[in-house]
Amino acid sequence: MYVIPLLGIPPQVLFGQLLLGLINGAFYAMLSLGLAVIFGLLNIINFAHGALYMMGAFCAYFLLNVLGIGYWPALIVAPIMVGIFGMILERTMLQWLSGLDHLYGLLLTFGIALIVQGVFQNYFGSSGLPYAIPDELKGGMNLGFMFLPIYRGWVVVFSLIVCLLTWFLIERTRLGANLRAATENPTLVRAFGINVPRMITLTYGLGVGLAALAGVLSAPINQVRPLMGADLIIVVFAVVVIGGMGSIMGSIITGFALGIIEGLTKYFYPEASNTVVFVLMVLVLLVKPSGLTGRAT
């Protein structure tokens, strides 16, 4: 195939980086979506999100290697199991923090993250455990301008669908209206007869389930490692800050966009690829402290 060199680098590399950026963006979007929903209703900056994402990947690993349950059922089972773990955390610990300063929730969830990661590291070390790509998604397609591994294409498309479904659930359904209202004024919503504490628990479970789902999706790409979430979560928080805490669609768009920007930076100026998100965060905070799509509070 004829190759047009751009800055001396073949375009396959550019598209490769773009795809990598899109995949990272998909994980950013799914994680920041959950963080935004949790922050909205619980007022908790959920630092345990990365650890819960990691638990999703480990859950898929155990399902396969202990119970022989494969990738497809794991996509459903792992988020539910980790979601239930999250709901237990909320009932036993997080619920007592309501009404307190953000700092308490941040410290508690940070502590939970350290404990969970520490336990997994103790048993599984720091190196990755392999998780095979399911047979149906092995191989790749030559698109002419680039080679697309099918699994990676699947991750991007599936994440996008999950994000849009979550958006629909929150912005367009009755259940979502209850959630939005409770985010604004939980006391009044409760006085209307809605069981807000139960809604808070389920919402935390939903956010955690999304993180676990992202973990399952990433297992065949990034391997299953105890610190896989710790590396990711810092960038995800920057994404949330840039997008603005309050907005669902904002989180989705910002997640994908920043993944792409990171990918492009890897292509054009690789030295900055690890910092570009944080530089953008600083710029956004200078211009619009509530984030690009956030409502000023």
Place this chain on the structure above:
Amino acid sequence: MPDASAATTTLLTVADLHGWYGESHILHGMNFEIRQGEVVTLLGRNGAGKTTTLRGIMGMLGRAQGSIQFEGHEMRGLASNKIAKHGIAYCPEERGIFASLSVEENLTLPPIVRPGGMTVPEIYEIFPNLLERRKSPGTKLSGGEQQMLAIGRILRTGASLLLFDEPSEGLAPVIVQRIGEVIRALKAKGFTILLVEQNFRFASTVADRHYVVEHGTVIDMIKNSEIGANADKLHTYLGV
């Protein structure tokens, strides 16, 4: 819907209700009752404890003592969502319209707790403005429209006792008049209404009886029919 003719049964009895906001003791033993189908007001100066009483009935105070009997059931100590399920609905002073919800979403937010509430078309019939603006975000409405939405929203649920906190506050006289008509229409439909008011003139156009509240207790009860004879007394109470 409660039967308006059964106006002799007591629907709500508040006895020796004490209430606190944090450390400050606001309610010092409130005593009053409301019979089915009545419109009753709590009148009093700013800070007398009227809003706190409504929040106390709704289970929204951090700490409360005493008794709140609704249809023979004790409400005090129940979570506010349970109290709403018994058939009490609350329209707060700040209106509590949700900015991230459309007018229609705001209207249909409170769940139906009992059969017999009004339907959405019936509510739009009373408040035609809301129908026109039903897709707009709740807070894009004018103050009067927001108040109508806050009232309309609790008519769907089938609650028989409605708690209104200063529905006339900050509204133009023509809107206040309209809200007065609505309250009289709701009474005619058989709703029982507890109204917190500072605007005594407005209260006297809708209510059957008035409880005067001062320093967190009820200090007097005046029937609306005897309000002329008690005008001087009321002026002293309310300091107007």
